[in-house]
Amino acid sequence: MEKGYLHLKQAIPKGIISEVRHRLIELKYKYDDKIGQPRHNGSGTFWDGLELASTLDPNLWKYYTADFMFNIVKSIIPTPYLFNDQAVVKLPNSSLRFDAHYDNQFGPDPEGALRGDFKTINCSWILTNMNEDNGCLFIDDKPIIAEAGDIVIIDGNTIHYSGENKTNGIRVLYACCYSSKPIGNFQKGFYNEEFTNK
Numbered sequence: 095m096e097k098g099y100l101h102l103k104q105a106i107p108k109g110i111i112s113e114v115r116h117r118l119i120e121l122k123y124k125y126d127d128k129i130g131q132p133r134h135n136g137s138g139t140f141w142d143g144l145e146l147a148s149t150l151d152p153n154l155w156k157y158y159t160a161d162f163m164f165n166i167v168k169s170i171i172p173t174p175y176l177f178n179d180q181a182v183v184k185l186p187n188s189s190l191r192f193d194a195h196y197d198n199q200f201g202p203d204p205e206g207a208l209r210g211d212f213k214t215i216n217c218s219w220i221l222t223n224m225n226e227d228n229g230c231l232f233i234d235d236k237p238i239i240a241e242a243g244d245i246v247i248i249d250g251n252t253i254h255y256s257g258e259n260k261t262n263g264i265r266v267l268y269a270c271c272y273s274s275k276p277i278g279n280f281q282k283g284f285y286n287e288e289f290t291n292k
Contacts, residue, residue: 098252214250
C-alpha cells in the first residue's frame with residue numbers, strides 16, 4: 095500500500111453484491127430517523143455512517159468475516175483483528191458528504207496509530223458504481239472511480255473524503271475495518287477479537 099490505498103477490481107464474489115447492497119439500504123431507511131440518538135455500542139450515538147452494522151443486521155457478520163476477506167486482510171495484516179463494519183448509504187440527491195479525514199483520528203489512539211504502534215485498514219466494498227456525480231471516494235484529491243464489486247482498501251492514516259450524491263440513484267459502500275491488534279472496546283465498545291478463518 096505504497097500510496098496509502100489499494101484498489102482491487104472485482105474482488106467481491108458476484109453472488110453476494112446485491113444481497114449486501116439490499117441489506118445496507120434497508121438499514122439506512124430503518125435507522126435514518128434515529129441520527130443523533132443514543133445507541134448502546136460503537137461511539138454511542140447513531141450517525142450517518144451506521145457503525146457496527148452487523149449488530150444491526152446479524153446477517154452481515156458472515157460477510158464481514160468471510161473467508162475471502164480474511165485472505166485479503168491477512169495479506170496486509172498478518173495477524174488481523176476485527177474492529178468495525180459500517181454501512182454508508184447516500185440516498186438520491188443527498189447532501190451527505192464526508193470531509194477530509196483519516197480513520198485513525200477518531201480513536202482509540204490517534205497518536206499511537208501515527209507512530210506506527212498498530213495498523214488499521216478500511217476495506218470499502220463498492221456496492222454501486224461510484225463516480226464524482228454520486229459521491230465517490232477521493233484520495234490525495236483524486237477521485238476513485240469504482241464499479242460495484244471492487245474493494246478500495248484505505249490505510250487508517252490516509253486522508254480521504256467523499257462528496258454529495260447529486261444523482262437520482264443510491265450510492266452504497268460497506269466499510270469493513272480491521273486492525274493489527276485488539277483496539278476495540280473503547281467508549282461503548284467495538285469488535286475486539288482476532289480475525290480467523292475457522
